[in-house]
Amino acid sequence: MQHNPATPSITAQHDEAKQRLPFADTRDFDDVERGYIAELTPNIVRNPEGNVVWDNDSYGFLKEDAPATVHPSLWRQSGLVARAGLFEVVEGIYQVRGLDLSNVTFIEGDTGIIVIDPLISSETAAAALALYRANRGDRTVVAVIYSHSHADHFGGVFGVTTQADVDAGVVQIVAPEGFVEHAISENVYVGTAMSRRAGYMYGAALERGPEGAVGAGLGQTTSTGTVGMIAPTLFVATTGETHTIDGVEIEFQMAPGTEAPSEMHFYFPQRRALCMAENATHNLHNLLTLRGAVVRDPHVWAQYLTEAIARFGGRADVVFASHHWPTWGRENLVEFLSLQRDLYAYLHDQTLRLINLGYTGVEAAEYFRLPPALENAWHTRGYYGSVNHNVKAIVQRYLGWFDGNPARLWPHPPVELAGRYVAAIGGIDRVVEIAQAAYDDGDFRWAATLLDHAVFADETHSAARALLADTFEQLAYGAENGTWRNFFLSGATELRSGNFGTPTTVNAPSILLQLSPEMLFDAIAIKVDGSKAWDLDLRLAITLTDLNRTFRLTLRNAVLVYLENGSGDVDLSLTLTKPRLLGLLGGDTTSAGIESDGDLGVLEKLVSVLDQGDAAFAIVTP
Known part of the structure; x- marks a missing residue:
């Protein structure tokens, strides 16, 4: 490339x-x-x-x-x-x-x-x-x-x-x-x-x-x-x-x-x-990873670091973690842990102070500054988590996605919003022209905003795609944060070469086997395609012989409900092991190991409305 x-x-x-x-x-x-x-x-x-x-x-x-x-x-x-x-x-x-x-x-x-x-x-x-x-x-x-x-x-x-x-x-x-x-x-x-x-x-x-x-x-x-x-x-x-x-x-x-x-x-x-x-490593960690997760609590994080210093600081000669390299010497390791503690505590406390002054997440992240002692310690630098996206995560944790401005309560979704912006600016060629000027001036953030609208208005516009890829590339070159760099470069790669899907996955069979029956049924419920299942009324019983447990499941109003030893009539009873149930849900309907009593059409209807997700969904294009 x-x-x-x-x-x-x-x-x-x-x-x-x-x-x-x-x-x-x-x-x-x-x-x-x-x-x-x-x-x-x-x-x-x-x-x-x-x-x-x-x-x-x-x-x-x-x-x-x-x-x-x-x-x-x-x-x-x-x-x-x-x-x-x-x-x-x-x-x-x-x-x-x-x-x-x-x-x-x-x-x-x-x-x-x-x-x-x-x-x-x-x-x-x-x-x-x-x-x-x-x-x-x-x-x-x-x-x-x-x-x-x-x-x-x-x-x-x-x-x-x-x-x-x-x-x-x-x-x-x-x-x-x-x-x-x-x-x-x-x-x-x-x-x-x-x-x-x-x-x-x-x-x-x-x-x-x-x-x-x-x-x-x-x-x-x-x-x-x-x-x-x-x-x-x-x-x-x-x-x-x-x-x-x-x-x-x-x-x-x-x-x-x-x-x-x-x-x-x-x-x-x-x-x-x-x-x-992984609570004290040689970088600022994520409070919310860019891949997505539940927002972590920096206040609790700092408290546990304080407790670790109190419990172990006077007794340890080395501190190590499951990333990076150790720190030796009691004085050095206490200083290391103390600065790590202060980092998460400062992020938490000062973000909440800014929230109470009326700053939104984007504003608080833009104006947030660490004190010199934290700014100049290498192990507090934002190589993995960044101050910017961690501050936004703290705001999200306490206040959610809405910043309080009613103009931002009900915006159009990206494609519809993009079309309106492009029309207002004077067409997609004009958007690219303005973005090119921003790029030439080094204002890559503004160029990316403009070109994001251009690509979502017309993903086939080659000039918009090319310039957005170039813009992402420059943003990557300037990023101190490793994951920001990777995000920008990955976006540029897909704009230039096409969707690369999901190169890795951790849904290994041995992990899926650790699912409890309740977690397995919850996972099935998440996969139900609501609109396809609105009119279905399904009732079945599943007995897991390896666990000696029986559940009654119903699908009604597109909601899958389960209850162990639940009472009531069912249209289908299945008797099988949990591994065989996993195989069945994965599409294996022919292998041995299943005993059934009743209407097998119930199972077919259930499986037919399960959405397996899209491992190559679009990110930088509509």
Whole structure:
């Protein structure tokens, strides 16, 4: 794909950043190398079919000086994050970085190892475990800890253990209370939309290089291997709870409703080491991810960081997380955690102050400024979350989408609004002419607004599409935030080359198998196409023999209602296992394993009104 050079306005912006930010502070480069033991060479992981699922070597260009097409601060962060290998955190604790979006950590016990957060894919997790064993010995896995309910912290579990070993009690799976419900709901209920947008967020379809993907701030990108999940065997529920696994004592701190709905920190007193999961990393995190999620609570986030400092700050010599690199030394780690705490607290408190002064979300985000101590700390920079979209998220959390101005209460939807704007300005060619002037002046935000209307008024207008792609490209070049850069470049890619769909998905069979019957029926209810089902009146009973549970389901007024052991007549009774029900809903109506009594037409009618979603829905075009 042909790329444009950075415009003079973007180059000037980068020059200003180089003068303003503390590039002379190189402590992170020392810390990212500390404890280095070995690395995978080449750092490329393939699946059994030979397809590449991870290629960290493709980021080798980051060893060069920052080009004009990448914000120098993001270039610095990406170079640090791309540093891959096996590292010693402290004696007995080892971390593999640069083999996925997240890190995997190995804790050595009396007879084996405890694995913390086994990456996204089984292939990358297995490669990380092999790298550890090649340098530390062939220790067996005795436990796996999921620090929280996001896929990059559990999806690779089959690369380090098996369901059989867990079922036999050979391996424990430890997770915070509520883990399964939150891990499933996020990946299933709105999984189609979230996965499509995640392709933009992580730059999954982008070429890698100075004009393309350079990283997502939190990690380089997501691996594309086999995602799975093994259900926990031990749930941690209370702060102060301790467990000893293979001779390793672990003290837990619950932190629900922070970076994930179900999350926990944990401390290893024998190693004086604190794991902060994903609540204290070397960047500002997301309060609302660009892929979409429930808005996180920065006030609670800050409170749990305060509690962690109080509980562990005087006892720890190192703090590490499941992204980025550790921080060593009690004074350093308390300062690190304190600034991270102040970051989320300041965002929360000052946003609410601005709200009460009458600022809307867009206005508050535009005028919000961090204090110098937070502005000039590298680990508080907005590489993954940004101040701008986090402030908007806080406003959304407290006040919702409506900013209070009645003129914005009932606007036209984008296509209708675009046509009216284009007509008012004097036609699409005139819109492109004005946008070109804005582009030439370096006002890319205004150019993008104008051209968004132009493309939504006529998506076939080649000049509008081309200039909007060029505009997105310049906005990407200027973005310090990795996910903003990826979004802009992904939009430019689709305008130039067409819709790339959803490159990755986490709806793996092993995850779907963890759905409770209630969650499964909720997922079915979400898929009902309302208008197609308005006139249906269906009643059926489903008995799940592997769970010894029976549910009565009704579909009426396009609403699917279920009740365990519900009374009333039904037109169809099905007897099957939960895995067979999943297969049936996936379209397998012919395989064995189903007993039925009644009108099979009921099932056909139900399946006929289920909408599977669109994994390639339009984003930058109507």
